[in-house]
Amino acid sequence: MASPKSTAIAALRRQLTMGDALAPAPRVTRLGIAAIDAALPWGGLPGGAIHEVTGPESDGAATGFCTTLLARLSAGTRPVLWVTANDDLYAPGLAAFGLSPERLIVVRARRTAETFWTIEEALRCRSLAAVLGEVRGLTRTVARRLQLVARGSGVTAVLLRHDEDDAFANAVTRWHVVSARRDDAAEDDSNARWRVDLVRCRGRIHGEEGYVARWLIEWRAATGDFGVVADLRDRPDRPAPTRMAR
């Protein structure tokens, strides 16, 4: 037997979802990897929202995945802005991933408050296709604030986080990207292989393993595109490649 309070709350919830549904359809950017695009309810990445990417700092895979996202969002013509903490982005490497540096503005923000301020200011600028922020110490309030700004302007925010703290519900998608080992020695040496986990996705329920979907994708240096090596969703969870620690 539902109490009047809980019925009221349920009604409000319905209204909230209705409100979301009534919002104008966001611009969707396809990632160009058919298996991943198909797994996303929008058929790609929705714009005007926050997307989170996590991964260890000593691993370039998460940076590479973010670069790919930015390259797709920029579509080669629209400018993007990257807020970095260490100023270690290397333009020739970015260019190889399709992000042409002449479309990129790099901002170096040393303090946490400056980083969030910069991201917020940049999100208000509708001329930008996307804003990428390397963030640390994201709080619920800040995440909510950025989400509102992004929704208002339609600019997509990608937050690259190296500290894998708790996720915030504000992000529409949350990805965890790490490098993966390649077993056969015959492969082209310059290809990169990543394990991409779609950890959270609005509108999708994640399984017991703690992710919605998992792929093993490979970036082919020769052609500059991606191929899905294995769709790991339905496979038994393989132990992640372990790293040797001292």
Next chain:
Amino acid sequence: MWLPTFATDRIVRRRPEWRAKPLATITAAAGACRIAAVNRAGQDCGIAPGMTLADARALVPDLVAVTATPTEDGHALTRLAEWCMRYTPWVAVDATNLDGGALWLDVTGCAHLFGGEGRLLRDLEARLAAFGFAARAAVADTPGAAWAWARFAVLRTADDGIVPPGMHRARIAELPVAGLRLAPDLVETLHSLGLRRIGDLYPIPRAALAARFGRFVLHRLDQALGTMPEPISPLAEPPAQQAVLAFPEPIITAAGIAAAVQRLVENLCDTLAQQALGARRLVLSCYRSDGRIASRTIGTSAPTRDPAHLFRLFREHLGEIDPGFGIDVMALAATEVAPLAPSQASLGPASDATAHELTHLVDVLGTRLGHAQVRRLAARASHIPERAVARVSAGTAPAAPEWPVGERPLRLLPHPEPIDVTAPVPDGPPLQFVWRRRTHRVARAMGPERICGEWWRDDAKLRDYYHVEDNAGCRFWVYREDLYRPDRAARWYLHGLFA
């Protein structure tokens, strides 16, 4: 403007109780203490610069003597000159330095802002008197005439200090020849020949004057009469454009300052629009009533004259301006301008608006974080990895650059980090390495790619780069510095991360 007792006035400012006493500064020269400067009370008692201290003490036993500080006096005079920029941007310190201190102010075209030359002089003298500086100011067509008038004319009111346009030749004729900025021995020579007034020199043939007294006297006479130009090099380069706002009452509130800045920005943008210019660098100077100047500088990435945008950039800094006891005058100067064609409301595609929005964002970020932190990456012709990318101003989009061939990492560490490496053969790729206290076992390695240092640089060292992948799949860019030498351990560095 002449400050006859600048050095002693500075001392009295610190020690007001000495105001009425005879006061002198002394320098030790040729084995004797000599008077360098003396205040009004001392002059009345007959003390003059150049006397020995003993002679002066004989005249006035209670003379207060202080060691002269010419360097500090010079700095103080420069500060006073900066303060005088409230009247005109063209201010210079007089270098002739014969007596006391003197400043040049070119008030051409500025006097009307203060209600005419007379009111400007009155205002200047009143403010200086409030600071404790005795000043004699004169306005004339030439610097030479103004110099003579400030020193030797009878100035009862400030209006007496004005030599009307075109009248300087007649007016200074009555003044003593010392008004020509001549050394004392030259003045002595002229006096001994009965040439006491400047006017006495007018009828003498120029050739005779030059032959008799050297070219210097003729030179100074020509400068005073305006037949020879006398350029004055200002303290700071006068700004290309400037807007000034003087307040009837000193303003002190943040809202007042903001409103004033808004008006200044609008005025300046109007002027810039008339001349088809855009500002690249703006300096806001607040002249406080206690004589200090608070100033803030902003820069823009592209020339602009959009008042709303410029005001937004200044708003970041308004909180840092300390109004003290109030601000009398605010000046906004465009110190760097660039041509900017008149804009037109766009009918075509919105690309123009997009570019504007982006430059505005770049300016806002640069104002807060520093313009060096907002950058674009451009290619530079160098095969040294860290030198191949230049950080350029974000204001203008660089042309599509050509990037170096070869595999390059996504992140390049600002400084290569030393790593401990185990390598099976001395000049082969590493087998395992320790980076940031973590051991990475190398699963595969590609390379080496040999990059030689640029021979014209001192730190030119050869590097052998390897692209290594550890057994977790992470890929790194490591290099060994220098060629293998059996007598020395190889030095390895980690330089970048691949995706």
